[in-house]
Structures are given as structure tokens and as C-alpha cells.
Amino acid sequence: MSGTLTVPRARAGAWLPRLAWAALIYNVLVILWGAVVRITGAGAGCGDHWPLCNGVVVPQSPTLHTVIEFSHRLTSAASGLLAITLIVLAFRAVPRGHPARLGAVVSFGLILLEGLVGGVQVLLGLTADSTDPARGFVQGIHLANTFLLLAALLLTALWASGAPGxxxxxxxxxxxxxxxxxxxxxxxxxxxxxxxxxxxxxxxxxxxxxxxxxxxxxxxxxxxxxxxxxxxxxxxxxxxxxxxxxxxxxxxxxxxxxxxxxxxxxxxxxxxxxxxxxxxxxxxxxxxxxxxxxxxxxxxxxxxxxxxxxxxxxxxxxxxxxxxxxxx
The missing domain is CATH 1.20.120 (Four Helix Bundle (Hemerythrin (Met), subunit A))
Known part of the structure; x- marks a missing residue:
């Protein structure tokens, strides 16, 4: 990581810390909406299709469960786009070796892993009423990755705001x-x-x-x-x-x-x-x-x-x- 104790906020750019903090808050909301999907049993709302929903890009005449699951996929995809924007801004706003660059890249990697774990759940049928023990294992991995993602986003926001490495x-x-x-x-x-x-x-x-x-x-x-x-x-x-x-x-x-x-x-x-x-x-x-x-x-x-x-x-x-x- 960077050998510099602090990085002035001006060098990090005015928008980088704002976007980083916004990404953290947004992902917390996405995680909570994911819990709504589980609680309502809507995890199978798109069938066993992923990344498509019931075999199509946009579901036609969706049920309530389909709306809940599909909206979660959309909000999750938006978090990925937000992470890509964060990487681009970090690489433009701060110099080589700045920890905010590393934080942005790691955050994006963990968001990708988050999506892949969710996709595995759907493709293996580990949703809705499934009592397969493997579902518990995948749920645990999903939560651990969620925690690591939030930690990466938090550190990125701190570093982008000029906090020490x-x-x-x-x-x-x-x-x-x-x-x-x-x-x-x-x-x-x-x-x-x-x-x-x-x-x-x-x-x-x-x-x-x-x-x-x-x-x-x-x-x-x-x-x-x-x-x-x-x-x-x-x-x-x-x-x-x-x-x-x-x-x-x-x-x-x-x-x-x-x-x-x-x-x-x-x-x-x-x-x-x-x-x-x-x-x-x-x-x-x-x-x-x-x-x-x-x-x-x-x-x-x-x-x-x-x-x-x-x-x-x-x-x-x-x-x-x-x-x-x-x-x-």
C-alpha cells in the first residue's frame, strides 16, 4: 500500500470520496433488499435462470415474487456499475500507489463474487423452499463476502477522503x-x-x-x-x-x-x-x-x-x- 501517511483530499478529487461513501450506503440497501427476497421466499421468482429471468431479459406479466427477485438483480447490477465508475474515478483522481485505487478494485472484485454466489444459488435451485444442506453453506459464504465487500467499500471511502493508509x-x-x-x-x-x-x-x-x-x-x-x-x-x-x-x-x-x-x-x-x-x-x-x-x-x-x-x-x-x- 501507499507509503504516504495521509493523502490530501484535494488530490483525491472532489467526487471520489462522495461516490465511495454513496457506494457504501447503496450496497447496504441492496443487501437489505436481498434479505427481503429471502424472507418473502421470492428467490425462485426468476425460476432457475441466471442471469436471465425466466429465460428472458425482461420478464413478461411477472408475479409478485418475480418482481421482487428481478428488482434485486437490477439493483445488484447497478452496484456493479457503481463500482466500475468508482474504479475509473479513482484511477483518474489519485496517483499510482494510492490505497483508494486498491480499495476500488477489491470492492469491484467482491461485488462480482457476490453476484456469482447468488447465481450459483439460483442455478443449483438453492432458493425458495429448498432445504438442501448446501444452501446453508452457500448462504454462509454469501454473508462472509458481503461483510468483506462492506469493509472494502468503507476503507475505500476513508482513503478517498484522505485518511491514512x-x-x-x-x-x-x-x-x-x-x-x-x-x-x-x-x-x-x-x-x-x-x-x-x-x-x-x-x-x-x-x-x-x-x-x-x-x-x-x-x-x-x-x-x-x-x-x-x-x-x-x-x-x-x-x-x-x-x-x-x-x-x-x-x-x-x-x-x-x-x-x-x-x-x-x-x-x-x-x-x-x-x-x-x-x-x-x-x-x-x-x-x-x-x-x-x-x-x-x-x-x-x-x-x-x-x-x-x-x-x-x-x-x-x-x-x-x-x-x-x-x-x-
Missing amino acids: LRLRRQGLVGGWSYVGLGLMLVLGMAGAVTALGDLLFLPADGSTPIETVKRDFAVTASVIENLRVVHPMLAVLTSAFLVWLGVFLRRERPGAEVRRWSAVLWGVLAVQMVAGFSNVILKAPGWVQLVHLLLALALWLALVMLVYRALTGLSVQGGRARVEGNV
């Missing part, structure tokens, strides 16, 4: 524990995607208690997806405790206003997310709670990425002297 190596325990936190969040998100799928396919509509539902998940006739539903809440407790500790640790090791600010944001979103997760279980995962839960998961991930970024580019206190971390 990032050094990953030689960060000591700060780097090590930060990477553990990011890894745990990725795994938690993947587990959450499987649980959300299990809620959609297997959550009983009767008055079963959460304990009765768990027992049903481990019955002899239960599927792998049902077996894995319990992993997410258990992992959520472990990850939440670790993130609270990580915020305290980073505040001590890399003291600074930005680390304090983003650790507080992380803890606040985490607290709200725990309430949302508990409500999701008690209310038997209604669609609107699932959307809120997903939105908070995205916010939590972005807050963690910001906290780690600020810690890795912030002050390090060693031997009683503060120094600014450089870049590679």
Missing part, C-alpha cells in the same frame, strides 16, 4: 487480537445467515417455546440446517464478550479520541443488537425483526472495522513515548 504487519498484540475480533465477527455472521435460513424454513408457527424448538432441531429427523441453528446464539454471546474486551484493550494500547469514539459506538450497537437478537427468538423471527437484526449486524461489522482501522493507524504507546504508526 493501513499497515497490517508488525502491529503486535493490537493487530493479533484485532484480527481475531474480525474473524469472530465473520464466523458469527456466517452462522447468523444459516440460522436465518433455518428460521425461514423450519421455525414452527405453533406456540412452541424456544427450548421446545431447540429439542426439535436435534430430533432424529432434523436436517443439518436445523442442527446448526443453535450455533449462532451461542457464538453471539462469546463474540459479544470478546468485542467488549477488545474495545477496552484497544483503548489502553492505542489511546486516542477515534479509538474511544468507535469503541463506544461498537458497544452501543452491540447492546442494541443483543436486544434485537433476543426479540427475534421470542417473537419467532418475524420479517421486520430479521431486517432490523441484519441492519444492526452490518452496523456492528462496520463499527468494528472502523475501530480496528483507527487502532492500527493510531497512536502506539511503547516505553512511555507515543509515536504514529507508519504504512507499508
Whole structure:
């Protein structure tokens, strides 16, 4: 990455940071609309055709499910065009070696992968009411790629706005524990995607208690997806405790206003997310709670990425002297 500590915003161009932040916000909305596709069971609205919809470019006399699925494909395609525009603007607005160029290219690559994973789901019939265990695996991969995409877009927006480049190596325990936190969040998100799928396919509509539902998940006739539903809440407790500790640790090791600010944001979103997760279980995962839960998961991930970024580019206190971390 760039060896320059900061890049003046003027050199990055007036439109580059605006487009980068807009791309981040837009992709969050696209992700939420994708969740609507899953919740409504509209994933098969275009049949088993991809990238065509029911074998044609524009569906004729579409059903509601077709409209929902086709609109998701259109908004996803628009995110790809937005990413291409971001690359063009980055290569014109900033010099060679600027991290915003790398961020834009990586973001586009992850958007392509996002589309390919979605296409695989459709072509293999892993949509709508499919209970194939492979669907859970693909859902997990899809969510992990989504998290990485948002992280890439966030970093691109920061770099385009003149924020410091990032050094990953030689960060000591700060780097090590930060990477553990990011890894745990990725795994938690993947587990959450499987649980959300299990809620959609297997959550009983009767008055079963959460304990009765768990027992049903481990019955002899239960599927792998049902077996894995319990992993997410258990992992959520472990990850939440670790993130609270990580915020305290980073505040001590890399003291600074930005680390304090983003650790507080992380803890606040985490607290709200725990309430949302508990409500999701008690209310038997209604669609609107699932959307809120997903939105908070995205916010939590972005807050963690910001906290780690600020810690890795912030002050390090060693031997009683503060120094600014450089870049590679």
C-alpha cells in the first residue's frame, strides 16, 4: 500500500470520496433488499435462470415474487456499475500507489463474487423452499463476502477522503487480537445467515417455546440446517464478550479520541443488537425483526472495522513515548 501517511483530499478529487461513501450506503440497501427476497421466499421468482429471468431479459406479466427477485438483480447490477465508475474515478483522481485505487478494485472484485454466489444459488435451485444442506453453506459464504465487500467499500471511502493508509504487519498484540475480533465477527455472521435460513424454513408457527424448538432441531429427523441453528446464539454471546474486551484493550494500547469514539459506538450497537437478537427468538423471527437484526449486524461489522482501522493507524504507546504508526 501507499507509503504516504495521509493523502490530501484535494488530490483525491472532489467526487471520489462522495461516490465511495454513496457506494457504501447503496450496497447496504441492496443487501437489505436481498434479505427481503429471502424472507418473502421470492428467490425462485426468476425460476432457475441466471442471469436471465425466466429465460428472458425482461420478464413478461411477472408475479409478485418475480418482481421482487428481478428488482434485486437490477439493483445488484447497478452496484456493479457503481463500482466500475468508482474504479475509473479513482484511477483518474489519485496517483499510482494510492490505497483508494486498491480499495476500488477489491470492492469491484467482491461485488462480482457476490453476484456469482447468488447465481450459483439460483442455478443449483438453492432458493425458495429448498432445504438442501448446501444452501446453508452457500448462504454462509454469501454473508462472509458481503461483510468483506462492506469493509472494502468503507476503507475505500476513508482513503478517498484522505485518511491514512493501513499497515497490517508488525502491529503486535493490537493487530493479533484485532484480527481475531474480525474473524469472530465473520464466523458469527456466517452462522447468523444459516440460522436465518433455518428460521425461514423450519421455525414452527405453533406456540412452541424456544427450548421446545431447540429439542426439535436435534430430533432424529432434523436436517443439518436445523442442527446448526443453535450455533449462532451461542457464538453471539462469546463474540459479544470478546468485542467488549477488545474495545477496552484497544483503548489502553492505542489511546486516542477515534479509538474511544468507535469503541463506544461498537458497544452501543452491540447492546442494541443483543436486544434485537433476543426479540427475534421470542417473537419467532418475524420479517421486520430479521431486517432490523441484519441492519444492526452490518452496523456492528462496520463499527468494528472502523475501530480496528483507527487502532492500527493510531497512536502506539511503547516505553512511555507515543509515536504514529507508519504504512507499508
